[in-house]
Every structure is written in C-alpha cells, then in structure tokens.
Amino acid sequence: MPNYFTENRDLVNQFNKLELRKVVEILEHGYTQAREYDFAPKSYEEALEIYKGSLELVGDISGNFIAPRAEAVDAEGARLENGTVHYAKGTRENLDKLSEAGLMGVIIPRCYGGANFPATIYMMMIEMVSRADASLMTLFGYQDVGETIARLGTKEQGEEFLLNYTSGEWTGATCLTEPGAGSDLQSVKLEAYQDDTGQWRLRGLKHFISNGNGEVLVVLARSEPGTKNMFGLSLFACHGTDERVRVNRIEHKMGLHGSPTCEIIFDDAPAQLLGRRRFGLFNVLYILNHARFSVAAQAIGIAEAAYGEALQWSKDRVQFGRALYTMPPIANTLIEMRVAIEASRSLLYGSVQWLDRRNKIEEEIAELKAAGKPHEEQKAEFDRAARYTDLLSPLVKYVVTEAANKVVYDAVQLHGGMGYMREMEVERLTRDVRITSIYEGATSVQVVGAIKHVMADVLGELFDRMEAAGYPADLSSSLKELTELRNLFRDCVTVVENEANAASREAAAKELTDMYAALYTGFLLLDEARTNDRKKIIARRYITGALAASQAGATRVHRSHFNDLEHTDSVCN
Ligand SMILES: Cc1cc2nc3c(=O)[nH]c(=O)nc-3n(C[C@H](O)[C@H](O)[C@H](O)COP(=O)(O)OP(=O)(O)OC[C@H]3O[C@@H](n4cnc5c(N)ncnc54)[C@H](O)[C@@H]3O)c2cc1C
Structure with missing residues (x-):
C-alpha cells in the first residue's frame, strides 16, 4: 500500500x-x-x-x-x-x-x-x-484556472463559474496558444468584441489546449481591434458548454494520452471580461508564474516514478553473476539520479514559497489600502518577493524539467533493452516527461526570461546571508566550493556586461542561468545538510558537480563562443 x-x-x-x-x-x-x-x-x-x-x-x-x-x-x-x-x-x-x-x-x-x-x-x-x-x-x-477567476473576477463571476468547479463537477482550461501565437503570446489574434447588447463574444481558434473540452475556459483574446501588441489583449471567462464553443479535434500525441489536447473553435461565443480590459497579458503572466511551478512539480513526480522503476530493476536484474545495483557505474548513476531529484525538489519548494508570499502580501496590501491604513513595510516585502518570483519562476521551470528529462533518460538506460519495450513503465514515462520542458513556455524561452534577473543578481543579499550562516566543519569544503562558484558567476557577468551587446547576453543566458540556479540550489541543500547526514552526501555531490559544470560554462563565456553566432549561416547550412 x-x-x-x-x-x-x-x-x-x-x-x-x-x-x-x-x-x-x-x-x-x-x-x-x-x-x-x-x-x-x-x-x-x-x-x-x-x-x-x-x-x-x-x-x-x-x-x-x-x-x-x-x-x-x-x-x-x-x-x-x-x-x-x-x-x-x-x-x-x-x-x-x-x-x-x-x-x-x-x-x-x-x-x-x-x-x-x-x-x-x-x-x-x-x-x-x-x-x-x-x-x-x-x-x-489546472486549479489555477479557478484561482484566476476567483482573483480577477467579481463575486458573481466567482459564484457562476466556481461552485461546480470546486465540487469537481466541472473542469477547466487556460486557452492562450494559437497556431501563430505560441511562445509569442503578444501575437494572439482571437477576436473579442461586444455585440449590440454589450455582450462580449469570442470569435476565432485556439489550439494545443489541455483539457480544452472543460466546462470553464479562461481565454486570452484581442479586445482592441487594430492593435498588434500586448496592450490590445484582455482575459475572458467562457462556458465551454456553450453551443458556440466547439472542440474541432484532439491531437495524437507522443505522451500524456489521458489528457485531451484540443483545438477549439469559438463561434461568436458569449464570454465575460475577467479583470481589467487591456490587462490580459499582464494577468496571464501571473497565471504563468503559477503554471511554471506546477509543471516543475509534475516533472519531479515523473522523475521520482522513473527512479523507483530504475532502482527496482537494478536490484532484480542479474548480469555477470550479480545484481546491476552492486556495479559501481550503475550505483553512480542511481546516486546521480537521486541527487538530481532531491536538488530539484529543494529548488522547487524553496522557490514556490516566494510565489505564495508575493501573492498573499499583494492581497494584504490591497486590503490595507482599502482600509486607508499604512502599508510601507508590506510594500518592501512584496517588492522583494516579486523580484524573487520573477527570477525563480522561469529558472525553476527550466532547470527542473530538464533535470527530470535526464533522470528518465537514465532510468531507461539502466533497464537496457527492456527499457525500450512498450510493456515497461519507463517507456511511458519517457513519452510523458518530454512535454514538461516545452509547454507553459519552452526551455530557451525560460532561459531568456530569467537572464535579466540573473544578471541583476537578484538573490545576491540572500546568498550573502546563506554564505555567512555558519555550517558544521564537515561542510566547509562545500561552502568553499559555493563561494568559488559565486566568484566565477560574478566574473562571467562582468565579461558579458563588457560585451555591451544584447545578443551576447542572450547567447550567454544558459551558462549564467545554470550557474545561478546551481548557487541557489547549492545553498538550499547546504542548509538542509546541517542536521541530516544523508543530505550531506547529496549536498556535497551536487555542489562538486555544479562547480565543475560552472567552470566549463565559464570557459565558454570567457572564450566568447558566442562570437560563433556571426557564423551561424556558414556553420548551420
Ligand atoms: C501537450 C501540450 C499541451 C499544451 N497545453 C496548453 C494549454 O493548456 N494552454 C495553452 O494555451 N497552450 C498549451 N500548449 C501550448 C504550449 O504552451 C506551446 O506549445 C509552447 O508554449 C511553445 O509554443 P510553440 O509550440 O508555438 O513553439 P514556438 O513558439 O514556435 O517555439 C519553438 C522553439 O523556439 C524557441 N523560441 C521561440 N521564441 C524564442 C525566443 N525569443 N528566444 C529563444 N527561444 C525561442 C522555443 O523555446 C521552442 O523551443 C500545449 C502544448 C502541448 C504540446
């Protein structure tokens, strides 16, 4: 059980x-x-x-x-x-x-x-x-669909859409993507207009919508005709059960077979404005902050399942007269997988608490403002939590989903030929995990989203405190390695800043974001290791690996591999 x-x-x-x-x-x-x-x-x-x-x-x-x-x-x-x-x-x-x-x-x-x-x-x-x-x-x-209506909608909208939602009778979907608007949501075209009675209506098509057959749809649409940018977009709530909303097809996908991915046609479907007009994409960014952490949690769950399969298989499978588990290369891979999962978990749960803080302090400030009470202290706290969340939401999504893909890859590898067979659970997990680094913003978009905050060293004061916190003697070498990593990071930022060129910043984004994620994760693991001997092993292993990877990344930054971008055409064609 x-x-x-x-x-x-x-x-x-x-x-x-x-x-x-x-x-x-x-x-x-x-x-x-x-x-x-x-x-x-x-x-x-x-x-x-x-x-x-x-x-x-x-x-x-x-x-x-x-x-x-x-x-x-x-x-x-x-x-x-x-x-x-x-x-x-x-x-x-x-x-x-x-x-x-x-x-x-x-x-x-x-x-x-x-x-x-x-x-x-x-x-x-x-x-x-x-x-x-x-x-x-x-x-x-996808409970954030309901949370969005509760947060942005009126009391009446909340009652209309949410009572059946929380009971589980209705489910929902977030309808953002269109064939011409994927990573670039500013390009959304689906039209929102008001008819003669003032009723908002939606006309157009959304695709790749998970659970687009749901009864409650939150839809990003162009409410300001003639605009092409984010300021012409608003958010709407719409009943998926309306006869003017139609699921036209569902995708035949690599994985997540239980989840219908829908193309939806809105044929003058009645809808209700959610929150402020023209603020649609701002509100979507709020939803995406939440959704990115959710996908990271999904990825860790899949990685944990794959690890369980790999561990059991390595104990059961005998080659050369002994269980795979007893062979050093296999044991090393299992340890690496464990380190990747636990490091991801520390990073996710260490980070998502800032999202909670950001969102709840924002609510507190709104209440204080409404009551005419002072709120300077809360404002300072909010600003910090908002800065951290803006960095951590894309960073965590990127790092954790990529790590989970690697864990599942290793789990298949440990199964040998059997890992390639449909009857094995790792085969399904391989298909399922792949989407995590694509949807809710694919990896390279997350890296580009994080880099501004990484370069600004947003977590700098937190790192100062964590570095000075005092650790048991047997963690001193790991602390030294983290300090070295921090210096390496600062040095690389200076190199990139001296380039004075936005393209080189984006080209170095992956290396710098990797270093920054490693620093935060390393400090979180070090903190956990204070009182837990098992975590000491995880932390040491993680930090040593992170420093080595960062040194390689720093070499790339210093040798300006980014200059190669000038030769994209001759190399790639
Ligand atoms: C199974 C599944 C479920 C989905 N569920 C939903 C859902 O419920 N609701 C919804 O609205 N959408 C959903 N999507 C859509 C998903 O969020 C998009 O597919 C994703 O955001 C990427 O957009 P795209 O497919 O158009 O790729 P593109 O935008 O064409 O990107 C292709 C590649 O280029 C990269 N790229 C693009 N622009 C840049 C840039 N400026 N810098 C660096 N790299 C860049 C991307 O990272 C990506 O690797 C789902 C998709 C799938 C496959």
Whole structure:
C-alpha cells in the first residue's frame, strides 16, 4: 500500500521545513475564518496539521488508486466522438475519486467551496498525482484556472463559474496558444468584441489546449481591434458548454494520452471580461508564474516514478553473476539520479514559497489600502518577493524539467533493452516527461526570461546571508566550493556586461542561468545538510558537480563562443 507522501522521506522533509507562517496568516485573515467555516484552522499549527493530513490523503489516493490505473489510461487515451471528448475510463474514475475527497479546489477560496490552501502545498499534491499518472496533472493541476477567476473576477463571476468547479463537477482550461501565437503570446489574434447588447463574444481558434473540452475556459483574446501588441489583449471567462464553443479535434500525441489536447473553435461565443480590459497579458503572466511551478512539480513526480522503476530493476536484474545495483557505474548513476531529484525538489519548494508570499502580501496590501491604513513595510516585502518570483519562476521551470528529462533518460538506460519495450513503465514515462520542458513556455524561452534577473543578481543579499550562516566543519569544503562558484558567476557577468551587446547576453543566458540556479540550489541543500547526514552526501555531490559544470560554462563565456553566432549561416547550412 504505497503512500506517495508518508513513504517519500524527501518530500516529508521538504514539508517539515516549510516556512509559511506569514502566508497562512494572510490567507486565513488572521485565523478569523473558523467562525464561518468548519474546516478553517484557528492557528498556524492547526493549518499545518490540515495540510499534512491532506497531503497524506493525496499520497494514498495517488499510490493506491491513480497509479494502478495509469497504464490503462495511457493505452486507452482520451478520444473525440461526434464533437464530444471522452476521457479514458481510469481518468474518469480518478476525477471522481479526487472530487469525492474534496481535492478539486484546494487553492480556491472557501467562499467558492475551495480549501484555501497555499500554492506550495498544492505543488506537493501535483508532484504526487503526476508521479502516479502525469496526464492527470492537466486536470487536477489546472486549479489555477479557478484561482484566476476567483482573483480577477467579481463575486458573481466567482459564484457562476466556481461552485461546480470546486465540487469537481466541472473542469477547466487556460486557452492562450494559437497556431501563430505560441511562445509569442503578444501575437494572439482571437477576436473579442461586444455585440449590440454589450455582450462580449469570442470569435476565432485556439489550439494545443489541455483539457480544452472543460466546462470553464479562461481565454486570452484581442479586445482592441487594430492593435498588434500586448496592450490590445484582455482575459475572458467562457462556458465551454456553450453551443458556440466547439472542440474541432484532439491531437495524437507522443505522451500524456489521458489528457485531451484540443483545438477549439469559438463561434461568436458569449464570454465575460475577467479583470481589467487591456490587462490580459499582464494577468496571464501571473497565471504563468503559477503554471511554471506546477509543471516543475509534475516533472519531479515523473522523475521520482522513473527512479523507483530504475532502482527496482537494478536490484532484480542479474548480469555477470550479480545484481546491476552492486556495479559501481550503475550505483553512480542511481546516486546521480537521486541527487538530481532531491536538488530539484529543494529548488522547487524553496522557490514556490516566494510565489505564495508575493501573492498573499499583494492581497494584504490591497486590503490595507482599502482600509486607508499604512502599508510601507508590506510594500518592501512584496517588492522583494516579486523580484524573487520573477527570477525563480522561469529558472525553476527550466532547470527542473530538464533535470527530470535526464533522470528518465537514465532510468531507461539502466533497464537496457527492456527499457525500450512498450510493456515497461519507463517507456511511458519517457513519452510523458518530454512535454514538461516545452509547454507553459519552452526551455530557451525560460532561459531568456530569467537572464535579466540573473544578471541583476537578484538573490545576491540572500546568498550573502546563506554564505555567512555558519555550517558544521564537515561542510566547509562545500561552502568553499559555493563561494568559488559565486566568484566565477560574478566574473562571467562582468565579461558579458563588457560585451555591451544584447545578443551576447542572450547567447550567454544558459551558462549564467545554470550557474545561478546551481548557487541557489547549492545553498538550499547546504542548509538542509546541517542536521541530516544523508543530505550531506547529496549536498556535497551536487555542489562538486555544479562547480565543475560552472567552470566549463565559464570557459565558454570567457572564450566568447558566442562570437560563433556571426557564423551561424556558414556553420548551420
Ligand atoms: C501537450 C501540450 C499541451 C499544451 N497545453 C496548453 C494549454 O493548456 N494552454 C495553452 O494555451 N497552450 C498549451 N500548449 C501550448 C504550449 O504552451 C506551446 O506549445 C509552447 O508554449 C511553445 O509554443 P510553440 O509550440 O508555438 O513553439 P514556438 O513558439 O514556435 O517555439 C519553438 C522553439 O523556439 C524557441 N523560441 C521561440 N521564441 C524564442 C525566443 N525569443 N528566444 C529563444 N527561444 C525561442 C522555443 O523555446 C521552442 O523551443 C500545449 C502544448 C502541448 C504540446
């Protein structure tokens, strides 16, 4: 009876070190909600108990209900028949199970039937559900559709769209991408106009929309005719059940077969403006911050599943008279995989807490402003959390999803020829993990998105504190290596700045972002290692590898490989 929470010591460890006191206090309005709602906590300690109980429940459902259905869901897939999308049998059962447990609205406010949890806790749930069946993430993991309506919409819109959403009766989708607007969402063309009665209507096509058959659609559309940039875009809520919204096709994909990826036609479909007109893309950036962390959580879940398969296989498979597990190259690969997963987890959960802080302090400031109270202190806190989130959301998405792809690659490799066979779970995981570094913004777009903040050394003051924090003697060599990495990073930034050319900054973006991610992850692991001998091994291994990789990256920066870009045509054609 595997429980994906209680039996995952690293995830439990991450939960135990969360520092969400300030976030939960704002979220729970100073713990005053207990008067109104039965399950609202009366203190931070009680909130943590509730979160822990819910994580245990998701761990149980994931390990014992969802995981056993994953193979059949992948084989059956979702299908489109006469304009209606049908989920695989197992997907339907999984949704029913999660709805019965009251888990389909965990980040949505209680007034709409949700559980009002911080995003950090929700990410832990997404990790576990994705470990069991990655395709279910686009249903369970899309609660930010509802959260967006709760945050931007009016009370009436919240009640209209969310009460059936949190009960699990309805699901949703975020409709951004069009054939001509993928990474570049400023190019969105889908038209939004007001008819003679003032009713907003949507006309046009969206494609590649996960769960586009959902009942609640959040749609980015061009509300200002004649504009071509982001200022002509607004966000809308639309009922997917309206007869003027039609799923035209679903994609035949490499993986995530349980998740229908839809092309949707909006044929003058009625819709409601969400939030401020012309602020559509600003609001989408807020959604994407959340979504990128969700995809990182999904990737860790898949990597954890692949690791479990690889470990078991290496113990069972005997060659040359002994189990693969006992062979040094295999053991080394397993350790590397473990380090990659745990480093990713530290980075994700160390980072997403800043998203929670940013979002909740913003709400607190709005309330203080409305009450005419001072809020300078909160503003300073908000600015810091916002700066960190702007950096960490693309950085984490990039680093964690690429690391997960590598872990799954290694898991197949450890299976030898059997890893290439359809009957093995790692084959499905290989197909499923591949999308994580593409959707919600592909890797190179994330790197370009992070570089401005990396160059500005946004986490500099945090690193100063972490560097000076004092560590046990047996971690001193790792601390020295991190200091060396920091100097290397600063040196490379100077080199790139001296180039005084925006193209060279983008060309060096990957090397610099890798170094910066390694620094933050290294400090987080070092902190965890203080009191945990096993983590000392993980931290040392990670930091030594990160320094070596950074030295190679620094060599590339110094030798100006970026000048080769001038020769793209002659080299590539
Ligand atoms: C299975 C699946 C599910 C999806 N679900 C959703 C969904 O629910 N809702 C939704 O709105 N969309 C969804 N998408 C769309 C997805 O977010 C896009 O495919 C993704 O953002 C990339 O856009 P694109 O495919 O148009 O690639 P392109 O924009 O054409 O990019 C191609 C490549 O070029 C790179 N690139 C592009 N511009 C730059 C740049 N300026 N600098 C550096 N590199 C660059 C990209 O990183 C990428 O590697 C989904 C896609 C898939 C495949």
